[in-house]
Amino acid sequence: MRWIPGAGALALALMCHTAGATVKDATASGFTVENTEVVPVGADVAWKALVHDVDRWWPKDHSWWGTESTLSIDARAGGCFCENAGARQAQHMAVVFVDPGKTLRMTGGLGPLQGMGLSGALEFRLAPAEGGGTRITMFYRAGGYTPDDLSKFAPVVDKVQAQQLRGLADFLRKPAK
Structure with missing residues (x-):
């Protein structure tokens, strides 16, 4: 699915399979979602992939x-x-907080939310995982005015x-070449 302004694109995304996803809270004016993955690499390697290889792992x-575009952080x-595709360009989010190897926080509306005039704070949190590796948590809190019920x-x-x-996570789990 390509991001298309409007709620229709969000409805199509319902077909995606998900494991470990959590809606933390949701109201008519906003919501919080959180997802976590554990990867078998240290935080420094996970951080490098997060910020330098986003074009290789972001769907x-x-x-x-x-595939016409390049993503960068x-x-x-x-x-x-x-995201850049020649003259076509998009700022998905603005980076507002960087603590290398620990936290990357960005603000803005992802995908169709941007076109709806909504905004949010997206954090990638990296921490040592129990038993080794790194626990990566993707936390997004979004809201704003819309005539629609955002809890949906x-x-x-x-x-x-x-x-x-x-x-x-899949990118980080692949054997190094």
Whole structure:
């Protein structure tokens, strides 16, 4: 599915399979979702993949221009989680907090939420996992004005974000070449 402005794109995302996804809370004006994956690498390796290899692990069917575009994260305050396809460009989120190897926080509306005038705070939290490796938590709290009941969008966004985080986890689980 390509991101298309409007709620219809969110409804199509319901078809995504998800494991370990959690809607923390949801009201008519906003929601919080959280997804966690454990990967068999240290936080430094996970961080490098998160910020430097986003174009290799982010599902291209959850970008504006699919395989035609390149995704990047400029991990510095004021940096951009951006997508570029020549003259077509999108700032998905703005980087607002960076603690390398621990926390990356960005603000903005992902996908159709951006076109709906909604915004949120997305955090990637990295911590040592019990038994080794790194626990990566993707936490997103979104809200704003819309005539729609945002609580209906929470399960859809949660499933899509679980897929996105699973992309990072699968990338980190592949043997190094």
